[in-house]
Amino acid sequence: MKVVVLGAGVVGTASAWYLRRAGHEVTVLERQPGPALETSFANGCQISVSHAEPWANPATLLKVLGDLGRADAPLLFRLRADPLQWRWCLQFVRECRPARVAANLRNIVAIADYSRRSLQALRAETGIEYDSLARGILHFYTDQREFDKSAHAAAAMRDLGCPRRTIGADELVRIEPALAGLRAQLVGGDFTLSDESGDVYKFTSKLACKAAAAGIDFRYNTTVTRLLTEGGKVSGVEIIDCEGRHQPLRADAFVIALGSFSAALLAPLGIGLMIYPGKGYSATYPIVDPDAAPTVSLTDDGHKLVMSRLGSRLRVAGTCELNGYSRTLDPVRCDAITRRVRALFPDACDYGSATYWAGLRPLTPSNVPYIGKTRYANLYLNTGHGTLGWTMACGSGRALADIVSGRRPEVEFAFAGMT
Template sequence: MKVIVLGAGIIGTASAWFLHKSGHEVTVIERQPGAAQETSFANGCQISVSHAEPWANPTAPMKILKWLGREDAPLLFRPRAEWLQWKWGLHFLRECTAARTDYNIRQIVALAEYSRQTLGAVREETGIAYDHLTRGILHFYTDQKEFEQSLHAAKLMREFGCPRTSIDADEVVRIEPALKSVRARIVGGDFTPTDESGDVYKFTTGLAQRATQAGVDFRFDTTVTRLLHDGARITGVEIIDAHGVHQTLHADAYVLAMGSFSTVLAKPLGIELMIYPGKGYSATYQVTNPDAAPTVSLTDDGYKLVVSRLGDRLRVAGTCELNGYSRELNNTRCEAITRRISELFPGACDYAHPRYWTGLRPLTPSNVPYVGRTRIANLYVNTGHGTLGWTMGCGSGRAIADIVSGRIPEVDFAFTGLPAPRGGRPAPARTANA
């Protein structure tokens, strides 16, 4: 079949790669001048199956209330006169029950682990170099109550096959000696040896290059204006190409993988995707003292930051701001990242010249993405991966290629528009129309 993929981040590029491998003729439409120029450009770079506990959990409502008005809060909700934001917020609160949290963790772990294994196979097949490390992810806590609450999530993940082991503070520092300067403040942690890290931008651009060499047609600097439909099928996609020329492209199937912007394109079709942009921040530092910088990828629970070593760079990312589609840098939030990381690793990096960045993570209330069919016969979705796009990217791309090809994916996950997973419980109601 002819398949058009809309979006060339890690999700869209992986979808195109696996669709081509399934024998389809694939065209990718991307408004930026290259692959991975938006949310996949400078994220936290973790392949973190262990980070499957969603933002929506029983402790979230009180935390959000406590953080209201704090410019440096890990999760900052800026109320707007915007119906989608408030509706999304109500759905988020509904996902904060213990039962829904456990269910969502199960879904996220299943797809994330499948994706990690798929990434390994792609890495072996293609030889793409992306500063990857397979030293696991170490999650550390500086608040006793937060550590105690984490024990349930760690136990649940182990039951679902993720080897996330709770450890004491001494073991935290043994695994990552660069944390020794803050040993007195660490109360415990957990370690997942199978997790990884690596530069998502380098991987995605490398995969796009290999896909192009294999015959995938990437059309960059091309903007999608709308999807044409007759009520039952998509009949074409209107675009403005790199030369400003309006065109209509036609295919047998269409995959929507435009992250936070997927909702805008789907809404005129009567498809309501419950996705809201979560502005995440990152800072990249040049490592000046390799011995003082971490080599194990870290998650700082108290500040909701992730830390990844990328060769001679240190990438720190995190926080989430619900404030529409603006990508404007907030200096207070940027400075909070640098202040925290310099406290953790004094003298490790050039903290005077950070490279700050923001990206819009496509957040569903449950953190479970939309991957699968829609009610329009030839339109498929692969979007809403939130903070775990890199973690779930290859697995989601492989799964959507199976679905478009008429196959049932191997992973036990609640795919949109497909039967419930083998666990028997119905998927959370994320939308009535997808």
């Protein structure tokens, strides 16, 4: 079949790769001049299976309410006159019920674990290098109450097969010596050796190059304006190409991998995706003292930051702001990231040479992405991965290719449009 994939972020590029491997003729449409230049460009870079709890849970809800009014709050809601945002928030509250949290967690862990295994196989097959480190993820706590609560989350993950160990402060420092200066504040943490990290932009760019060499047609600087329908199917997409011309593009099947912009494109077709952008920030610092910088990927629970070593750089990402589609940098939030990282590792980096970035994570209220069929026979979804796009990309792309090809995916997951 001729398949058109809309979006060349990590999810869209992985989808195209697996669709081509399944024997399809694939075209990828991307409005940017290259792959992975929006949400996939500068995220936290963790492949975080064992720390992938849904944000929709009672503890997060209480945290958000407690931080209302704080400009530098890790999780910041700025309510707007936006019906989608209000509906999203109401659904988020519903997803915080214990039964929903448990069901969502099972789905998230299932697709995340499948994706990590798929990434490892793809890496072995292609030889792609992207500053990957398979040294695990270390989650540390400086608040005793939060650490005590984390034991329940770690136990829930172990019940689902994730080897997430609860450990003491001395063990934290043994695993990551760069935390030694923080020893007096540490109360404990947890560690998962099987988790990984790596530069998602490098990965996606190199995979796109290999995909193009395998025959996939990437059309950059191409904007999709609408989907064309006929007889219960999508007959084509209307595009503005790189030369500014409006034209239709026909195909047998279409895959939506547009992240936060998926909902607006599909709304005229009567498909109401519950996806709202969560603006996340990152800062990338040149490392000046390699021995003082962490080599294990870290999660700082108190400040909701993740940190990944990328060769001679340290990437720190986090915070989430529900405030529309603007990617404008807020200096208060940028300064808060650097202030915290400097306090943790004062001699590790050149903090005056930080590169700041903001991207729009496509959040569903449940944190479970949309993967699978729609009510249009040849229209498919692979979107809404939230903060876990890098973690879930290869698995969701591989599963989506199976669905388009008429096969049941190997992973147990609540795929859209499938019973």
